Amino acid sequence: MSKIVKLKKGFDINLAGKAKQELADFAPAQTFAIKPTDFIGLQRPKVLVQEGDTVKAGTPILFDKAMDQVKYVAPVSGEIVEIKRGEKRKLLEIKILADKEVARENLGKIDLKSIQRPQLVERLAESGVWPNLIQRPFGVVANPEDTPKAIFISAFDTHPLAPDLGFALQGEDQYFQAGLDALVKLTSGKVHLNVDGSKSVPAIFSGAKGVQINQFTGPHPAGNVGVQIHHLDPINKGEIAWTISPQGVVQIGKLVVEGVYDATKVIALTGSELTKAVYVKTTLGSSVSTFVKGNLNSGHVRVISGNVLTGEKIALEGYLGFYHHQITVIPEGDYYEFLGWAKPTTKKLSYHRALGLLSFLNPKKEYVLDSNARGEERAFVQTGVFESVTPMDILPVYLLKAIMAEDFDEMEELGIYEIVEEDLALCEFVDVSKHPVQELVRKGIELIQYS
């Protein structure tokens, strides 16, 4: 039984710099990196390679001693050039200098008809595609020993400037379906594929078989899988569901059909500061420098792996995050502004009518936003705003206060199991008092997770 859910609450941040629907040719990236910090909940990382080793795409390079079945593998073939560590020897990056031609480990095709679940799980966990599966609650890499009550896939992204998945996954239909077939075997319940009900659905999703297709409409965060789970089959204490991105499903599909670890994907280059905002084909963990350098409008920019709401600031030579399918480049906002809080303006974007009173006159306007923090942190004053951008039966302010107070019972009762950072990212954007909402959410999750 597919469901149609119409959401009203939320807010679309309309930024300038949307990617044009064309695949551009850039010089291919030279180096690639796996950043263990991308995998939330990775507790005791153990590196399997040394600087100077050569690897193929699919060679295990890392695992977590707390969950040693799951291997993290090299996305491309080449030489390990650096294992970068930070303070207290914290593992930051494993860098690979890529070969011109990618050599892949032969992992063997998977016959889904005959394979049993335990063997399938083992194959997926060893092959490097497993970290695409994220467990809810907590938003950490799924544990192969669990059986989720359902698996959820959001087939559209409503984040600012997000890539159009129909375009990015062109021609991957066969792999996508194979990936879905594998997922169906992993859960005791259903696999939910949630599509955008307001647009025509790309064939790759509408033709998917063996899964339940649900439609969601509404402003961001309607495309967030957490919001969708809340309306389809909410997570209660003690329950486990898994989520995966469509790109992750394609990776699994390629393993099933071709027997290789193939992490190539089409990403969107977006943001107001890029001369050419387009799509480009690259591989997971790719260095962004060849896409960004020489493609900038201005000098003083911030490069973000991911989108502006949940992404991570990286250097010009930085690397694309494991779970990111988009780079956003915006102006850096480290400037003073005379009477900035009081001046009337049409250039700034605000969800609040106290600043954007007349913005309804021009709803299609695209804004150039920079990274200025727009004020300082204060105590919670304004009420009712977080609720109006959170299309879930959750009281964000009370939940955040419970986290600040480290009140475990209250956190549980107010629904900490149902959210991860991205679900409340919009709250962080609209907050008058400028709280680090996403950081707080993760703190709360960690308190509960490790209690």
Add this chain to the structure above:
Amino acid sequence: MKFLRDLMDKQRPLFEKGGKLESLYYAFEAGETFLFSPNHTTGIKGAQVKDAIDLKRMMITVVVAMIPALLFGIYNTGHQHLLAVGETAGLWENFGDKLIIGLQLVLPIVIVAYAAGGLVEATFAVIRKHPINEGFLVTGMLIPLVVPATTPLWQVALATIFAVVIAKEVFGGTGMNILNVAMTARAFLYFAYPAQISGDLVWTYLGEKTAVDGFSGATALAVAYNAGIDNVPVTEALANHNTALGSDLFSFTNMFMGWIPGSIGETSTLMALVGAVILIATGVASWKIIVSGFAGAYLMGLVMNLLAVNEYMAMPPQYHWVMGGLAFGIVFMATDPVSASQTETGKWIYGLLIGMLTVIIRVTNPAYPEGIMLAVLFMNVFAPLIDYYVVKANKTRRLQRATV
């Protein structure tokens, strides 16, 4: 503005850690961030862009919404004075004189409230080492608007200091307070110095001059209350009151417009509604509280009509809207987001109860002719309780889902 920026940058090291005036850092910071939005950028992880709004902008919007009430209050103060001493008859006669008299009386009160409160705020910020909170922008304007123009300035200062310290700073500053700060200031004056803020003599400034024969400085609420005791219909009593100043002083229209004696900013229902429109249009105040507040007063007025033990109870309920400070209190005081109910369902209940309680206090309590002040403070105290049950309902829904 470069020279200002340069000046700031030059002074900055003085106030930073290790500087000579390190202890005054937050005072410097307040000035600096007032002039220049800071150059802070968003963190490495999380939201990389932020909404342009901040608390300064939000608070100044409330101040802007109060300006119509303030301007009206200034003019009305002069108008009431000349009316009482018999030097004017029409609303717009002697326009300049009224304005000047009003300014002379009201401006010092505004200045004293801002100065006294600002000083306390800055002192606390420096001692407790926290940024100066913008909430005071609003409080400093609200306090002058809810006292009569004749209030001695030292009382204004004392009340402001008391309210900022006891109602706000001891709880941790803006955002942490339980009671509305400005209402606390008024309640302090009401109980500490009742002679200067109640009765019939304080609402109209007379100065050296003597009032015209037959003048009474009573407010509409007092007249209505006495009508209840004397068992005359309230509308009749209001119409016959103060005929020395013209027969329609307390007509419904006049009270709605606000050409009546009372506290500086609260007499005009119209100006409160203009403020309400600004607050609702900008989304700063909750329309739910405002709507349910007025509805609550009307409903309770109707209930009183049904009982109608005395004539005051039989008064048409819409009169409650225009008499006293109900409109001002609901629009500007009840909607204070910090002391009001913080859940959306709670706001309906909170507003409704404020309206109802105001009318109950007005009609049944002989000691307090004006009910809005106590109703708001009372509901401030009860708002967390309302929220507690609304939040509990949310938790219960989640819990039930789990067991099904």
